[in-house]
Amino acid sequence: MSFPGPPAESRLQRALQPAWSAFVDLIYPPLCSVCHVPLGDGARGWFCKGCEEALPLVEPPYCKVCGEVYDGAFTNEFRCANCSGRKLEFDFAVAACRAEEAVRELVHQFKYERRLHLRGALAALLLRTLDEPRLAQENLADWLLVPVPLHRSREMDREFNQSWELCLRLAQLTGIPAANALARIRETDSQANLDRDERLRNLRGAFALRKPRFWEKISLTQGRRILLVDDVFTTGATTSECARILRREGGAEKVVVITVARG
Numbered sequence: 001m002s003f004p005g006p007p008a009e010s011r012l013q014r015a016l017q018p019a020w021s022a023f024v025d026l027i028y029p030p031l032c033s034v035c036h037v038p039l040g041d042g043a044r045g046w047f048c049k050g051c052e053e054a055l056p057l058v059e060p061p062y063c064k065v066c067g068e069v070y071d072g073a074f075t076n077e078f079r080c081a082n083c084s085g086r087k088l089e090f091d092f093a094v095a096a097c098r099a100e101e102a103v104r105e106l107v108h109q110f111k112y113e114r115r116l117h118l119r120g121a122l123a124a125l126l127l128r129t130l131d132e133p134r135l136a137q138e139n140l141a142d143w144l145l146v147p148v149p150l151h152r153s154r155e156m157d158r159e160f161n162q163s164w165e166l167c168l169r170l171a172q173l174t175g176i177p178a179a180n181a182l183a184r185i186r187e188t189d190s191q192a193n194l195d196r197d198e199r200l201r202n203l204r205g206a207f208a209l210r211k212p213r214f215w216e217k218i219s220l221t222q223g224r225r226i227l228l229v230d231d232v233f234t235t236g237a238t239t240s241e242c243a244r245i246l247r248r249e250g251g252a253e254k255v256v257v258i259t260v261a262r263g
C-alpha cells in the first residue's frame with residue numbers, strides 16, 4: 001500500500017532537519033515508551049526490542065466483523081458471540097493489539113494521566129491496522145479519518161479528545177485526511193456496568209453530525225469511505241452508533257472501525 005507523503009517541506013527545512021533531530025535527541029534522548037530504556041542513537045521507533053516483541057498484537061483468528069480475538073485454530077471465517085444476532089452498523093472493526101499488559105497501561109496513561117506525548121507510540125500501533133488484508137487492498141488516500149467524539153464538557157475536563165489526537169497523528173503518517181465530522185450532543189452515563197442492550201439504549205441520541213463551519217463543504221461525509229478511529233473497542237456499541245449516524249445522516253458509503261486496542 002502506498003500513501004502520499006507528508007506535505008512538501010522547503011529546502012531549508014530539509015537541510016536543517018538532521019541537525020534539529022540530533023539536537024532534540026541530545027536534550028531528550030528517545031526512550032522506549034513502555035520501559036523507558038534509551039533507544040540508542042538514531043532510533044526512530046517507539047519501543048525497545050524486548051517491549052516491541054512483547055506487544056499483545058491481534059493476530060488471526062479473529063471475528064471478521066467485530067475483531068474479537070480467539071485462541072486456538074479456526075480455519076473458516078466466523079462470527080463471534082459478541083456480534084451474532086446483533087446489528088452492527090459499521091462494515092467491520094480492526095484492532096492493532098489486545099487491551100492487555102503494556103498496551104492497556106499506555107492507553108490509560110494517555111487518556112487519564114494526560115501523557116499526550118504517548119500519542120506517537122499509540123498512533124504507530126494504530127497504523128498497523130491498515131495492514132489488515134481487507135484494508136491493505138484499498139486506496140486509503142481516498143478515505144477519511146473520523147474520530148469518535150467526546151462531549152464538550154468531557155473534552156474540556158480532559159483538555160483533548162484522545163481519538164482526534166490519534167487521527168491527527170495517523171493523518172501525518174499516511175496522508176489520509178482527517179475531519180471531526182461527528183459531535184457528541186448528549187452526555188451519557190458510564191457504559192462500564194451496562195450490558196449490551198443497555199449500552200445501545202444509553203447511546204441513542206448521543207451523537208450527531210457536526211454542523212459544518214461556513215468555509216467547509218456542506219457534507220464532509222457524503223459518499224465517503226470512512227475510517228472511524230477510537231482508542232479502545234469494547235462491545236462496539238459506541239462505534240456502531242457513530243457509524244449509524246455517519247451512514248444514515250452523513251451519507252457515508254462505508255465505515256470501518258480502527259482502534260489501538262481490543263478490550
Ligand SMILES: [Zn+2]
Nearest residue numbers: 032035048051
Ligand atoms: Zn522497552
Ligand SMILES: [Zn+2]
Nearest residue numbers: 063066080083
Ligand atoms: Zn464478532
